[in-house]
Amino acid sequence: MTSKGVNWNNFKITPHPTLDVYNKLAKSYDKRNAMMERVLSKARSIFSVLKGDVLEVGTGTGFNLKHYNPKTNIVALDWSPGMVSQAHLKVKKHRLENVKEIIIGDIQKLSDYFDPESFDYVTSSCVFCSVPNPTLGLKEVFKVLRPYGKLIQIEHGLTEIKLINLGLELFDPFTFKRFGFHLNRNHFKNLENSGFEITHHQKIDRVGIFRLLISKKSLKYKI
Ligand SMILES: C[S@@+](CC[C@H](N)C(=O)[O-])C[C@H]1O[C@@H](n2cnc3c(N)ncnc32)[C@H](O)[C@@H]1O
Numbered sequence: 313m314t315s316k317g318v319n320w321n322n323f324k325i326t327p328h329p330t331l332d333v334y335n336k337l338a339k340s341y342d343k344r345n346a347m348m349e350r351v352l353s354k355a356r357s358i359f360s361v362l363k364g365d366v367l368e369v370g371t372g373t374g375f376n377l378k379h380y381n382p383k384t385n386i387v388a389l390d391w392s393p394g395m396v397s398q399a400h401l402k403v404k405k406h407r408l409e410n411v412k413e414i415i416i417g418d419i420q421k422l423s424d425y426f427d428p429e430s431f432d433y434v435t436s437s438c439v440f441c442s443v444p445n446p447t448l449g450l451k452e453v454f455k456v457l458r459p460y461g462k463l464i465q466i467e468h469g470l471t472e473i474k475l476i477n478l479g480l481e482l483f484d485p486f487t488f489k490r491f492g493f494h495l496n497r498n499h500f501k502n503l504e505n506s507g508f509e510i511t512h513h514q515k516i517d518r519v520g521i522f523r524l525l526i527s528k529k530s531l532k533y534k535i
Contacts, residue, residue: 315387315415315425325391325418330442333492334372338394341373349375355466355516355524356437362464364432367456369419369449370439374399378406387431389415389422419443422452429458437466440502442493450506454529463508465525466516469497476519503527 325331337344352375359366359379368376371388372395380386388411390396396414403411417425420443434453443449453463470477480495487495503510508527516522 315413316427318425325416328391328444330444330492331391333490334390334392334442335394337491338373338392338398341395341398342375345375351517351522352437352466355522358464358466358524359435362433362435365430366433366435367422367426367431368435369422369453370436370443371395371399371414372438374402374414376435376437377402377408377411380408380410382410384410386411387413387415389417389419389425391416391418419449420445420452422449423455426456428455429461430456432458432461433464434461435464438468438493440465440467440499441469441495441497446497446499446502447505450502450508454507457529459529461529462511463503463525463527465499465527466522467497467499467525468495468522469499471520473519476521480521499523499525 356376356379359376360381362384363381364384366380366384366386368386368388371377371390374388377386377388377399388399390399393416396416399414403414415425434457440446440449457463470480484495487493500510503525507530509530510525510527512526514524516524
């Protein structure tokens with residue numbers, strides 16, 4: 313389960329402002345994220361129950377990688393070379409032999425790199441808040457997931473509480489410009505529009521800004 317005949321030496325990622333932000337933040341990312349990790353680290357342990365072939369998209373500096381079962385085959389992907397080089401350091405530090413490849417690539421183009429239905433699971437944490445076109449990215453996830461595969465996500469976005477959503481909308485332009493992510497993404501809608509059926513969702517914080525989302529491919533949906 314490796315990427316299909318792509319010559320990574322000739323491979324170019326289309327420039328995007330979000331990508332520049334993450335390249336700049338890469339070295340300080342873990343320190344900046346320390347407070348957020350208090351909320352997220354427990355939720356990340358969900359990844360330890362997965363078995364088989366896993367594609368983690370938007371792996372960043374690799375916070376999740378040490379959580380996977382040692383018998384799982386993991387391919388990780390991120391479009392920021394800066395973030396990927398930090399992830400490589402974690403793989404080395406924790407001697408993660410189950411991480412088979414870390415690919416520099418765009419989630420919105422997954423089917424350029426992988427054959428259809430290559431993975432049992434696709435995973436993400438805090439990623440679809442920053443993918444420029446989240447529906448396009450999710451449709452690409454759909455293509456590379458096996459028919460009974462699952463998409464497991466820890467994501468933040470809009471809540472069921474109007475007042476909180478107003479605040480998220482208000483601060484969205486700031487977080488996007490400064491940190492490359494949106495606060496006002498509606499993952500429920502985006503998943504549904506990309507052919508997924510949410511089978512489980514759970515609040516991680518009290519108001520449900522952060523959520524665990526588990527989705528399967530809707531059998532009615534064809535791309
Ligand atoms: C907020 S960070 C989260 C990193 C990591 N998953 C974590 O939990 O700490 C978002 C990551 O998604 C990556 N990303 C955003 N859009 C992407 C895209 N279109 N293709 C690949 N990676 C992308 C960014 O480069 C960044 O590393």
